[in-house]
Amino acid sequence: ALLEQDFARLGAPSFGDIFASNAVKIGLLLPLTGPGAAASLGPALRNAVELAALTSGASDVTFLVKDDASTAQGAKLAAQAALSEGAELLIGPVFAGSVKAAGAVARAANVPLIGFSSDATAAAPGVYLLSLLIESYVERVVAFAAARGLKSVAALAPDSDFGAVAMAALRTSAAAHGLRVMLEERYAPSARAAAMAKVAALGAQIDSLFLGEPPESAGAAAQAMAAAGLKAGQIQILGGSQWSEPRVARLPQLAGAWFAAPDPAGFSGMAQRYRAKYGAEPPRLASLAYDAASLAAALARTQGQARYSVQALTAPTGFNGVDGVFRLRADGLNERGLAVLRLEVGQARLIDAAPRSFAAPAVN
Numbered sequence: 001a002l003l004e005q006d007f008a009r010l011g012a013p014s015f016g017d018i019f020a021s022n023a024v025k026i027g028l029l030l031p032l033t034g035p036g037a038a039a040s041l042g043p044a045l046r047n048a049v050e051l052a053a054l055t056s057g058a059s060d061v062t063f064l065v066k067d068d069a070s071t072a073q074g075a076k077l078a079a080q081a082a083l084s085e086g087a088e089l090l091i092g093p094v095f096a097g098s099v100k101a102a103g104a105v106a107r108a109a110n111v112p113l114i115g116f117s118s119d120a121t122a123a124a125p126g127v128y129l130l131s132l133l134i135e136s137y138v139e140r141v142v143a144f145a146a147a148r149g150l151k152s153v154a155a156l157a158p159d160s161d162f163g164a165v166a167m168a169a170l171r172t173s174a175a176a177h178g179l180r181v182m183l184e185e186r187y188a189p190s191a192r193a194a195a196m197a198k199v200a201a202l203g204a205q206i207d208s209l210f211l212g213e214p215p216e217s218a219g220a221a222a223q224a225m226a227a228a229g230l231k232a233g234q235i236q237i238l239g240g241s242q243w244s245e246p247r248v249a250r251l252p253q254l255a256g257a258w259f260a261a262p263d264p265a266g267f268s269g270m271a272q273r274y275r276a277k278y279g280a281e282p283p284r285l286a287s288l289a290y291d292a293a294s295l296a297a298a299l300a301r302t303q304g305q306a307r308y309s310v311q312a313l314t315a316p317t318g319f320n321g322v323d324g325v326f327r328l329r330a331d332g333l334n335e336r337g338l339a340v341l342r343l344e345v346g347q348a349r350l351i352d353a354a355p356r357s358f359a360a361p362a363v364n
Contacts, residue, residue: 024300024307026293027082028063029092029102034070041094041285042067045116047278048270048286049091052293055273061297068093072101079105079113087111089308091292094285096122103127112308114295114328116288120165123332128313130288130334132262132323134162134241138169139176140260140338141238142210144352146177150208150236154183154199156221157212157240158192166212166240182206192220196228211257212240215248222253232256244341244348255345260338262287262323263354270322291321317358324354 028049030042049063064085066078075098079090083105090106093099096119106113107126115122118131145153155170157163163186174181182205187195199209209230213221218239225231232255239259248254267287274282298319299307306312310330318327318335325337340352 023060023062024088024296025082025086026061026063026296027079027085027087027090027092028065029068029075029078029082029090029098030065031070031094031098032065032067034074041283042070044280044283044286045092045094045289048274048282048289049293051270051274051277052290052297054277056294056297061300063091063293068098068102070095070098072097074098075102076105078102083109083111089114089296091289091296092116099127099129112310112313114292114313116285116292119161120333125330125332126310127332128328128334129332130292130326130328131285132242132288132336133333134165135169135172136334136336136338137239137241137260138166138210138212139173141240141258141340142170142173142179143177144258144260144340145208145236145238146179150179152180152182152206153208153210153238154202154206155181155185155210155212156183156195156199157186157210158217159186159188162214162241163212170210170212170240179208189217189220192224193227196221196224196230200228200230206235208236208238210238210240214241215243215245218243218248218254219251222251225253239343243343246346249343249347251343252345254343257343258340258351259343259348260340261348262336263339263350264341264348266322266324287322291319291323291326294321295319320356325356325358327358 030045032042064082064087066082068075068078075093079102090113093102094116096117099115099117099122103113112126114128114130116131123129157167185195211221237257239257242261243259244261271282299312303312314328314330318325326334328334337355339350339354341348342351
């Protein structure tokens with residue numbers, strides 16, 4: 001596997017829109033303009049790519065920065081523009097619709113794309129997602145729970161796209177690891193309390209509760225737990241996504257909950273370098289842009305004319321970046337080595353370290 005220090009040894013890309021004639025050209029498709037928070041996200045991801053370049057040193061890789069305007073049509077045009085200038089690989093976009101639109105252009109040109117959407121439906125052969133997928137979080141925490149001896153679970157998730165993915169992943173992972181699902185329910189916000197009451201009514205029939213809640217709604221779930229008389233310590237809570245954010249860690253109702261996440265040390269180190277250079281906090285997605293840029297440069301230096309072939313991009317040993325070991329699959333999805341953390345008072349504590357390598361072949 002190529003480690004982060006290997007990226008530094010191999011050299012980093014030059015950054016900008018002007019490049020030497022012999023440079024390997026990479027299209028960088030980002031939401032540099034658009035509504036709401038999107039317009040601030042794109043420049044921050046561009047900074048992360050630049051940081052990867054500066055951290056690693058010099059190389060013959062240069063990025064062609066294209067604004068996708070935060071729309072699918074803009075992503076299509078941005079991809080076409082980058083390809084017309086000779087891009088051999090596209091990095092980005094962020095949003096699912098944009099990844100699908102740019103991916104269609106890339107596939108028609110037989111050029112691979114590495115996108116950042118967490119929507120697994122955006123993946124396809126040749127259109128790879130580097131994102132932190134909900135399915136990966138769920139699989140890791142369920143496997144850990146089963147290994148710790150838990151046998152039966154109630155599964156709750158909001159009636160949303162996020163909840164649908166989390167619940168489907170729970171169902172698959174529970175079956176794979178022998179965990180019995182005694183209750184499975186998706187709910188509207190107004191029905192969250194009623195769903196939690198059903199969990200309380202199960203009593204000793206369950207030893208764990210899976211909450212397929214994103215961080216922004218974990219507080220509402222915690223309040224519903226308290227209203228239903230479910231207390232921390234009575235039942236093992238399993239989180240369905242990354243709950244290391246302070247707003248979740250401070251919730252006393254979720255004390256002791258287990259959840260999966262990348263080892264926080266990697267992002268912390270990158271964030272420190274980002275703050276030192278740009279005087280701002282990096283968004284969580286910054287690590288994806290950083291790793292994608294580093295990977296593109298490393299493959300360009302080591303793989304010759306096959307640098308962005310399917311074989312190179314889906315190497316079974318994987319790669320190691322800011323968020324730990326990862327590998328891209330031929331179907332466009334990814335596998336990651338995640339840690340398991342436990343919520344304590346105001347913080348998340350590592351209880352099971354992330355693997356540093358892949359022991360088995362990729363699952364496609």
